[in-house]
Amino acid sequence: xxxxxxxxxxxxxxxxxxxxxxxxxxxxxxxxxxxxxxxxxxxxxxxxxxxxxxxxxxxxxxxxxxxxxxxxxxxxxxxxxxxxxxxxxxxxxxxxxxxxxxxxxxxxxxxxxxxxxxxxxxxxxxxxxxxxxxxxxxxxxxxxxxxxxxxxxxxxxxxxxxxxxxxxxxxxxxxxxxxxxxxxxxxxxxxxxxxxxxxxxxxxxxxxxxxxxxxxxxxxxxxxxxxxxxxxxxxxxxxxxxxxxxxxxxxxxxxxxxxxxxxxxxxxxxxxxxxxxxxxxxxxxxxxxxxxxxxxxxxxxxxxxxxxxxxxxxxxxxxxxxxxxxxxxxxxxxxxxx
Amino acid sequence: xxxxxxxxxxxxxxxxxxxxxxxxxxxxxxxxxxxxxxxxxxxxxxxxxxxxxxxxxxxxxxxxxxxxxxxxxxxxxxxxxxxxxxxxxxxxxxxxxxxxxxxxxxxxxxxxxxxxxxxxxxxxxxxxxxxxxxxxxxxxxxxxxxxxxxxxxxxxxxxxxxxxxxxxxxxxxxxxxxxxxxxxxxxxxxxxxxxxxxxxxxxxxxxxxxxxxxxxxxxxxxxxxxxxxxxxxxxxxxxxxxxxxxxxxxxxxxxxxxxxxxxxxxxx
Numbered sequence: 342x343x344x345x346x347x348x349x350x351x352x353x354x355x356x357x358x359x360x361x362x363x364x365x366x367x368x369x370x371x372x373x374x375x376x377x378x379x380x381x382x383x384x385x386x387x388x389x390x391x392x393x394x395x396x397x398x399x400x401x402x403x404x405x406x407x408x409x410x411x412x413x414x415x416x417x418x419x420x421x422x423x424x425x426x427x428x429x430x431x432x433x434x435x436x437x438x439x440x441x442x443x444x445x446x447x448x449x450x451x452x453x454x455x456x457x458x459x460x461x462x463x464x465x466x467x468x469x470x471x472x473x474x475x476x477x478x479x480x481x482x483x484x485x486x487x488x489x490x491x492x493x494x495x496x497x498x499x500x501x502x503x504x505x506x507x508x509x510x511x512x513x514x515x516x517x518x519x520x521x522x523x524x525x526x527x528x529x530x531x532x533x534x535x536x537x538x539x540x541x542x543x544x545x546x547x548x549x550x551x552x553x554x555x556x557x558x559x560x561x562x563x564x565x566x567x568x569x570x571x572x573x574x575x576x577x578x579x580x581x582x583x584x585x586x587x588x589x590x591x592x593x594x595x596x597x598x599x600x601x602x603x604x605x606x607x608x609x610x611x612x613x614x615x616x617x618x619x620x621x622x623x624x625x626x627x628x629x630x631x632x633x634x635x636x637x638x639x640x641x642x643x644x645x646x647x648x649x650x651x652x653x654x655x656x657x658x659x660x661x662x663x664x665x666x667x668x669x670x671x672x673x674x675x676x677x678x679x
Numbered sequence: 680x681x682x683x684x685x686x687x688x689x690x691x692x693x694x695x696x697x698x699x700x701x702x703x704x705x706x707x708x709x710x711x712x713x714x715x716x717x718x719x720x721x722x723x724x725x726x727x728x729x730x731x732x733x734x735x736x737x738x739x740x741x742x743x744x745x746x747x748x749x750x751x752x753x754x755x756x757x758x759x760x761x762x763x764x765x766x767x768x769x770x771x772x773x774x775x776x777x778x779x780x781x782x783x784x785x786x787x788x789x790x791x792x793x794x795x796x797x798x799x800x801x802x803x804x805x806x807x808x809x810x811x812x813x814x815x816x817x818x819x820x821x822x823x824x825x826x827x828x829x830x831x832x833x834x835x836x837x838x839x840x841x842x843x844x845x846x847x848x849x850x851x852x853x854x855x856x857x858x859x860x861x862x863x864x865x866x867x868x869x870x871x872x873x874x875x876x877x878x879x880x881x882x883x884x885x886x887x888x889x890x891x892x893x894x895x896x897x898x899x900x901x902x903x904x905x906x907x908x909x910x911x912x913x914x915x916x917x918x919x920x921x922x923x924x925x926x927x928x929x930x931x932x933x934x935x936x937x938x939x940x941x942x943x944x945x946x947x
Contacts, residue, residue, distance in 0.1 A: 433777050557796045564791050567774045573740045575844075576764030576792035621778045 347625045350618060354632030361636050362413060365643045366405045370650065373401060381406070403537075411536040411600060412642040412656070413635040414544040416607055418597045420615070420634025421548070422590040423608020424626055425555055428562045429586055433671050434495050436608035437473075437594040441501025443603035445476020446595045447528040448505040448512070455516040466543065470595035476501050477591050531604030531657030533642050540600035547596040551589045552631060558586060559623035566621070604638075604657045606664020611637055613671060690751050691716055691876055692737055692767060692848045698745030698900075699732050707732045708900040709746065714848075714876045714893075721891030721908075722880040725921055729900040730880040734850045737878060738769045750848075764792035768841035772853040774833065782828065783821040785836050786811050789843030811842035815869065831862030838869065851879040855886070884936045888912055896920055909934055 367373045381401035383389035393401070419437060426435035437443045449472020452458045453465050483497035506529055513524045526532065555562070561582050564572040569579050597604075615630040638656070641663070645656045691714065699707040707729040714720045722730045735741040736748055739755040748755045755763055768789065789811065790804040812818045815835045820828065828836060834854050841849055851870065855863040863886060870877060871890040881887045887894060888908040896904040896911060898920045904911045909932040917925045917936065924939040 431777065560791050560794055560796065563788060566776045566778050566780070566785075566788060567771075568776075570735075570740055571769075571771070571774065573760070574738055574764060574767075574769040575788065576761035578760050616779065620784065621780050622784065 347619065347629065350625075350629050351632065354629060354636070358413060358632055358636050358639070361639045362409050365409045365412075365639050366401060368643050368647055369400075369405060371397070371400050373397065373405070377401060378406075407538050407541050408533050408536040408642070409639055410541045411544065412533050412638045414541060414548055415533070415597050415601050415604060416611070416634040416636070416638025416641075417631040418544065418548045418551070418593045418634075419604065419607035419638075420611035420630045421552060421555060421608075421627060422594055424612035424615075424623070424630050425562065425586055425590050426608070427612060428565050428623065429583060430494055431565060431568060432494050433613070433674075434609065434668065435498075436606065437590065438502070438603060438605035438607075439495060439609060439668070440480050440498035441476045441505055442473050442480075442591060442594050443531075443598050443605070444502045444505035444509065444529075445479075446470070446473040446591075446598035447603050448472045448508045449475070449595070450599045451509050451512045451524075451528055455512050466596055466599040469599040470592055472505070473591040473595040473598070474588070476505055477587060481587075526655055527602045528598075529603060529657075530655040531598075531602035531660070532653075532655045533601050534653065536600070544596050544600055547593055548631075551593040552627070554589050555586065555627055556624070558582065559627060562586075562623040563621075602655075602657065604660055606660045606668065607634055607638060609671070610660075610664050610667040613667070692878075693749050694733070694737055694746065695749065696746035697733070697736050697743040697748055699729075699736055699741060700744040701732075705744075706900050707736060707743075707897075710895075710897065710900075710902045711746075712737070712878070712895055712902075714878055716847075716876055717874065718892040719871050719877040719879065719890060721887040721894045722878060722897065723884065723887055723894055723911075723920075724897035728897040730897055731852050732900075733897065734769065734852050734878065734880060737848075738767055738850050739763045740769070761792050764844065766846055767848045767850065768844040768846035770834070770837045770841050770849070770851040770854050772856045774837050776825070780825050781822050782817055782825055782836050782839075783808060783812070785825050786817070786821075786839045786843050789840040792844060807843045807845055811839040814842055814873075815839040829862075831858050831866065834858065834862075834866055835869070838866075842873070847875055849873065849875045849877045851877065853880050853882060855881070855883070884912060884917070888934045888936070907932060912936060 363375055363378055366378045367375055377393060377397060378401055380389070380392050381398050384398065385402055423436040426437070426440065427433055446469040449468040449470065450465050452472070453463055453468030458468060480494070480497045480501045483500065484494040487493040487497065509528050510525050513528065561577050564575040564577045573579050611634040612626065612630050615626060615633045619625040619629050641659050642656045645654045645659045648654065694710060694712040696709045696711050697707060698705050698709055710733055712720070722733065724730050732741065736743050739748065739760070742756060750758050750763065750766060786808050787804070790807060793804065812821050815838055817832070817835055817839055820832065825833070825836065854870070855866055858866065867886055867890040870879060891908060893906065894908055894911045895902055896916065903920060904916050909929055912927055912934045914925055914927055917923060926937045926939060927934045
């Protein structure tokens with residue numbers, strides 16, 4: 342039944358994603374048609390001759406294509422992180438943003454750029470990874486000492502998010518840079534304006550590795566359904582699994598944040614919506630939620646950059662507007678269940 | 680049943696003088712338990728006497744601070760978590776999840792120790808799940824949401840999940856807690872009839888006497904009595920371990936306990 346539907350869902354999701362990317366690239370101030378997108382793609386992939394003017398080709402290939410693809414990769418990665426964290430922490434509200442991991446990554450990245458931590462030898466994404474791990478460790482330590490109930494984990498996450506957001510703002514604002522306000526907005530709310538091919542390739546590579554690790558552990562993640570002791574009784578090495586998967590999600594969060602800032606709530610909303618299609622088994626949930634997350638963020642970003650044209654709303658503002666009601670809905674459902 | 684060798688390389692699951700330290704004291708202290716193949720052993724004792732901890736030691740979820748738990752003579756730590764989970768299944772007193780899944784999906788969790796990463800669900804998996812559902816009378820409920828089940832049905836689903844592991848040893852921690860009497864009896868009837876070696880922690884002495892082949896009584900982490908229900912459940916032991924007075928009538932090795940009211944206190 343459900344199992345048979347997954348290859349179908351994956352195929353359909355991939356098709357929808359491809360069409361979404363192609364259409365999203367055509368949306369914007371400059372008039373670009375789907376055939377222009379195809380012509381640019383064909384030229385750059387060596388399948389045909391460039392029939393576009395360099396300007397139009399540049400708009401497609403250097404601006405809109407990397408931005409749309411980065412949106413897809415970020416949506417996919419955040420949804421994956423959310424799904425894995427929710428299962429591992431047995432908390433339906435877990436998400437890289439809610440737990441403060443994204444904020445920690447922002448602080449780490451800002452510390453490298455603005456404060457020059459590491460003396461130029463440390464890449465931004467390494468700083469982001471260190472910040473993400475630090476925030477994660479802080480949240481787990483805090484919630485563990487408070488009893489690790491669902492609310493405690495989320496409250497610890499909120500505390501970490503506030504702390505690291507404040508540190509990020511402080512660092513950016515004291516750097517006396519002309520672009521400070523925009524910088525703060527980028528790291529706290531997330532934005533895809535800075536997308537380039539380097540960012541797309543970096544994030545896609547990390548996503549591929551982390552997705553493979555998570556799929557390899559999909560049965561193990563299922564074993565956490567009734568808690569850690571139940572998982573151990575089903576033959577899972579709990580401490581090792583938790584360490585590997587939490588580090589993997591922190592790594593992916595860090596890569597995404599270092600390229601697009603802390604985009605919130607994607608990891609919260611999409612896995613829940615996707616479970617309605619696939620059920621909770623991770624071998625089905627994870628591949629499908631990666632696709633739904635990608636399609637979601639492609640369209641949200643398209644909305645964010647066009648709805649107030651010529652001004653742009655940071656994409657994180659839109660995801661929060663969608664995410665907060667979803668957060669409340671999940672809270673409400675959890676309350677009804679308990 | 681007659682056990683083979685009394686000690687040493689006994690087959691099956693065996694705790695040899697195990698202890699577990701927590702917070703500076705032993706919550707389980709020097710307990711030896713060697714269930715014979717196929718029998719149902721009842722684990723008795725007041726709250727905090729170490730029943731749950733002993734079951735976790737037997738399951739290998741906790742490691743012993745002293746002594747050793749062996750499976751067919753090999754220390755459990757050397758057996759490996761997955762291999763141990765293919766032999767030993769556990770059922771807790773109260774399983775809960777926020778996740779939305781069907782009864783069949785809950786039962787299928789028991790196949791995890793048998794599956795390799797990337798592998799699809801095999802015919803063996805489907806057969807084991809179907810057999811476990813049938814054995815626990817849940818076949819008709821298989822496609823229902825787990826959240827719609829009653830307490831007794833949820834416990835049966837956990838037992839079905841444990842059976843899907845195809846264990847030879849089954850450990851249950853007060854599985855009849857929170858159930859009304861009819862469902863307690865149904866569940867114990869099911870457990871006692873299973874063709875596996877079973878260790879079950881129980882609160883109710885009468886139910887333990889009715890369904891267990893042998894009993895082990897813990898108090899303060901130590902084993903204070905072991906034997907058949909008729910041997911173990913005496914007024915003297917009940918008074919010593921639980922601090923209550925009781926009359927015991929024994930009909931054919933299955934004693935019945937009747938608790939007595941305290942005498943009116945003399946001092947005011």
